[in-house]
Amino acid sequence: MxxxxxxxxxxxxxxxxxxxxxxxxxxxxxxxxxxxxxxxxxxxxxxxxxxxxxxxxxxxxxxxxxxxxxxxxxxxxxxxxxxxxxxxxxxxxxxxxxxxxxxxxxxxxxxxxxxxxxxxxxxxxxxxxxxxxKYQHFKVFLDELDNIDKVVQNAIALVQARAKKFAVNYKDENFFQIIGSGATYGQAYGFAICSLMEMQWINATAIHSGEYFHGPFEVADNESMYVVLESLGRTRSLDERAKLFITSHSKKVEILDAKELGLDLINATVVEYFNPILFYTVLSEYRSQLAIARQHPLEVRRYMGKMSY
Missing domain, CATH: 3.40.50.10490 (Glucose-6-phosphate isomerase like protein; domain 1)
Structure with missing residues (x-):
């Protein structure tokens, strides 16, 4: 090109x-x-x-x-x-x-x-x-691509006990709402349609944090199950606002905070684009533990690759 x-x-x-x-x-x-x-x-x-x-x-x-x-x-x-x-x-x-x-x-x-x-x-x-x-943060971005592996390694260790507890507590839930914003919204969507719907046959939906107060918050109650992906970067305030409301209206909430998971080690000028890389790996730990708790291997399919469609 x-x-x-x-x-x-x-x-x-x-x-x-x-x-x-x-x-x-x-x-x-x-x-x-x-x-x-x-x-x-x-x-x-x-x-x-x-x-x-x-x-x-x-x-x-x-x-x-x-x-x-x-x-x-x-x-x-x-x-x-x-x-x-x-x-x-x-x-x-x-x-x-x-x-x-x-x-x-x-x-x-x-x-x-x-x-x-x-x-x-x-x-x-x-x-x-x-x-x-001539992207102004070019060198910083490449440097941080070299650093993200270490951040992810630390995060995997950090969530092991939490992921197991999540799986035990929520293995019988039949509907999950996944909340996220910015570049992370793609991971909210992916966790819903791939990890939960495809791999675990659990109904789920992805909701943008910025859209949460324009309809979806009306179904919030103590029986609603949420996973909130709290990013670092310019859209963090959207996630924080949604988190505040959700934790006040539901008892079933799992919060994954990129800052708590160590992503603040990445330079603030580019950190928002590293949220998805971190969240994908962390959410993979969650889905693996959910598969164990539900005795439903991630590879099992009913339709995909099994029939014509």
Whole structure:
């Protein structure tokens, strides 16, 4: 890609789409010249943005590398003249056959998150912005990408007992409300649709902290179950406001505070974009303990990959 880049689109499905939200949020809020969008792959195929074409970069992600909708989105992107980058854990993926550049990312080591797809795409986005607009926090950002693994390692140790207690206390809940804001909203969405609905067959919804007082707070009572993701950065006050109301009206609340979990070790100028990396790993500990307490392995599916749909 060259300095004529005008559009960057992030395209995937499910958990891979969640991995891309942070980078979309970063470019949306920091670039003066780049138009950006975050699309579930099949919608992108059927209703693509009019700007798709020359001077467009499309970043696609599929863990298996064979998600049909994402592969089709890659084919469409190149057909329209865009440059396509594909990320996958599978070196033999179909996605890699349909993109201009392939990135095989690391997976499986929960203590090494700086090379997972979320962090990898975030680094790409930061480098793009710096190349085109000279991003003022570029060096700080790269330095902190080297530091996030240690922060996450400490947080994993910190939440072990809490995650087990959470799982024992709430294993029989049938509906969870996940609250978050800013770049972290993607993790609220991901924990709801992937960790709880897909992996545990529990109904859940993600609610933006800023939207909480525009409808959803009307259902708050002592039987409502909440998980509040309290970020560090400019939208923290939104989370704090929601937390204050929720803890006053419900007895079933789990609060994950990025500051308490050690994210304040990251430079304040860029910390908000590291919230999702931290929360993904911490929430993975929670879902693992929930799976143990409910005797429902994370890998079990009723429909996904079991039938035609």
């Amino acid at each position: 060259n300095n004529d880049l005008k559009n960057v689109y992030f395209v995937a499905c499910g958990g891979s789409l969640v991995d891309l939200y942070n980078s979309y949020y970063f470019l949306k809020n920091n670039s003066k010249s780049i138009s950006t969008g975050w699309y579930t792959a099949n919608e992108f195929v059927y209703d693509f943005p009019i700007q798709l074409g020359k001077n467009t970069l499309v970043i696609l992600c599929s863990h298996s590398g064979n998600t049909e909708e994402t592969v089709n989105a890659a084919i469409l992107s190149r057909k329209k003249g865009a440059y396509a980058i594909g990320l996958s854990y599978n070196k033999d993926s179909n996605l890699f056959k349909e993109v201009d550049n392939s990135i095989l990312y690391e997976w499986g080591d929960k203590f090494k998150v700086s090379r997972n797809p979320m962090a990898t795409v975030l680094e790409i986005s930061v480098r793009i912005l710096n190349k085109i607009e």
